[in-house]
Amino acid sequence: MKWFNRLGMRHQLELTSLLPLVLFGLMAVVVSIFSLEQVARQLILQRNKALAQVAAASVEADLNRYVVPLEDMVEVLAAHPPSEADEIRLRESESFLGVFQGGVALLDKNGYAYASTSGHEERRGINYSFRDYFKTAKSSLKPTFSAVLKEQPSGKDAVVIAVPILRNGGFDGALIGVLFLDQTPWAQILSPMHTDQGGRAYLVDRNGIVIYRPQETSSIIGTIQSIPALWEMVQAGKTSSRLMVLDDKNNPMIVSYAVIQTAGWGLIMEEPWNSIIAPAEPYQWLMVILLLAGIFTFLVLLSVSLSKVTKPILGLEKQAGLMIKGVSPSPLMESGPLEVRSLISIFNHLLVQIREQQAALRRYAIQILNTQEEERKRLSRELHDETVQEIVGLAQRIDLSRNEMIRDPSAARRRLDEVYNLAQKTLVDVRRMSHDLKPSVLEDLGLSAAVQVCCDELTDSLPATDVRCHITGEEY
Secondary structure, X not given: OHHHHOOOHHHHHXXXXXXXXXXXXXXXXXXXXXHHHHHHHHHHHHHHHHHHHHHHHHHHHHHHHHXXXXXXXHHHHHOOOOOOHHHHHHHHOHHHHOOOOOOEEEEOOOOEEEEEOOOOHHHOOOEOOOOHHHHHHHHHOOOEEOOOEEOOOOOOEEXXXXXXXXXXXXXXXXXXEXXXXXXXXXXXXXXXXOOOOOOEEEEEOOOOEEEEOOOOOOOOOOEHHHOHHHHHHHHHOOOXXXXXXXXXXXXXXXXXXXXXOOOOEEEEEEEEHHHHHHHHHHHHHHHXXXXXXXXXXHHXXXXXXXXXXXXXXXXXXXXXXXXXXXXXXXXXXXXXXXXXXXXHHHXXXXXXXXXXXXXXXXXXXXXHHHHHHHHHHHHHHHHHHHHHHHHHHHHHHHHHHHHHHHHOHHHHHHHXXXXXXXXXXXXXXXXXXXHHHOOHHHHHHOHHHHHHHHHHHHHHHOOOOOOOOOOOOOOO
């Protein structure tokens, strides 16, 4: 964090204020977009699941429309024993059996066709006992729908509906109706499921073979067993909806599956996820733009606010720098927040105090200089009036003593005694002056003791003078 400490206060405040905002803003946008996609995904999954159920119910209703005429015909046939008259009865009912494009055929209990509607006589004699739908109808004694198969003898892709014929409480043949896949009306039923955004609907049998698919380009062709995730949905046999990839283009699809109970088939509905979420993308960009606009607005307001705070502080820094250089600073105008104004007020007050102290120091320095000058003058006078005169007297007496050493030794001795006394007096005067300049008691005992000693000396030296010493205040 050394680089951060090297930044100025304004940049530090901008970073500490802006970075959290940007980070939390980006997190909010990411979470919002993610949450929006998740909510949209769940809603669309539920919607498509419901649509698939509705479409499956419509297909199931259409399939029942095929079962009803066969069941009605079976009731007529079961009322009579098998005979050649069954074919007559079939042809008399062709008006409502005509919904089967591949015709209707009557099978005996061994699976051989022995009667059919007009135009499908080639079915007579064909053995259908190996067909799963015949076996299932025989074992379950219920109407059965086949998987997609190659219908005999036309060879077309078809779905067969088999309704068992019961006589004397047992299985006694079946009535089958053939629906050609290319002629079924399921396109009209499932057309509302086909959207401009790429929505498609498919019908698959229990083996995963596509019974119906739209003519447009589709991602499911042939059998769905080649798509593991989709085949898993079909095998589960439950209505469900998932987001998955169906082709090698990695385009995610919302895939819904609904079971058609009557036939054991399934209805698959697919819709491209990107096409569904496309209308929401402008709003996602709008969120990003609003975030950027909010950050920009915050940055402008932050810059203005920080300017009001940092400008007075920078002024304080500048004035403090001038004080360090010895330049007398000027008082600052109080501006900015309350705390900054208070700081400037304290600075201005300190500035006044510093100026007063500087003036006092200047006066004190002048006073010291004057005192030193007066002391020099006093020392000069004392040296001139006393010490110099005494030294002159010493020189004169030494000179006189030198002249009298031969002529009058006793007089010379007296002169030398005078020289000695005068030298002693000069020594005392010099010591007194040295003592007066800086008494040793001042260093040893302090100012109070030194003042008291001076007063005592004055009392001793000037007995006629009333000298009193009274010290007040705290010594420091």
